[in-house]
Amino acid sequence: MPNWVKNLVYVRGTQEELDKLQSMLVRHYAGENKNVAQSFFNSLLRTPEKLNENGAIEWRVKHWGTREEAIDLWYDRVDANYLELEFETAWTTPLGIFKEASKQFPSTTIGVCYADECYGINCGLILSKGGEASVKIIDDNPAFAEPFAEKVWNFYE
Numbered sequence: 001m002p003n004w005v006k007n008l009v010y011v012r013g014t015q016e017e018l019d020k021l022q023s024m025l026v027r028h029y030a031g032e033n034k035n036v037a038q039s040f041f042n043s044l045l046r047t048p049e050k051l052n053e054n055g056a057i058e059w060r061v062k063h064w065g066t067r068e069e070a071i072d073l074w075y076d077r078v079d080a081n082y083l084e085l086e087f088e089t090a091w092t093t094p095l096g097i098f099k100e101a102s103k104q105f106p107s108t109t110i111g112v113c114y115a116d117e118c119y120g121i122n123c124g125l126i127l128s129k130g131g132e133a134s135v136k137i138i139d140d141n142p143a144f145a146e147p148f149a150e151k152v153w154n155f156y157e
Contacts, residue, residue, distance in 0.1 A: 002068075002091050003090075003117055003118055004071075004088045004089070005089050005090075005092060005114055005116050006086070006115055006117070007094070007113075007114045008084075008085075008086055008112065008114070009087075009112050010083075010110070011082070011083040011085070011110050012082055013107040013108030014081065017105040018082075020105065021083065022083060024040055040070055040073060041069050041070060044097055044101055045063055045100045047060055061092075062096075064096045064097050065092055065093060065097065066090060066091065066092045066093070066097075070094070073085065074086045091122075092122070093124075093126070098110050098112060099131050102128040102129050102131055102133075108129070110126070110128040110129070111125070111127055112128070113152050114126070115152035119146045120139060120145040121145070123137075123139050124136050124137040124138045125138065
């Protein structure tokens, strides 16, 4: 059973690019498709079909930054140029997905707060633009990391 990492994602960009990004979410998560196998990450960066299961996991860890698709995805289109997402990933945050999204949608700036369910480890901030990302790891300071993780996990409650 993995440790889950909560990802709070904030995306600013043009209306056209956010419409395209949102369409990937709607197609795979909303309404009647709610129980369909999730494939948002594959929509951005497709796992090669020729790989066996272990090969696919290795490829996803290398290219996505995590071994599995997002679960429990929620999003809100706050306005034409701003989108918020929340989802969980197994063990790590999907840094490669944030880089790929900012590369495919060059007008976007993507900000992320992430934290492991074991408060105080594996948490930080990411800013991604133009296919690049800056990462600030917070878990090197337990006095700050534990309250930060608690806020990430309870942000929308």
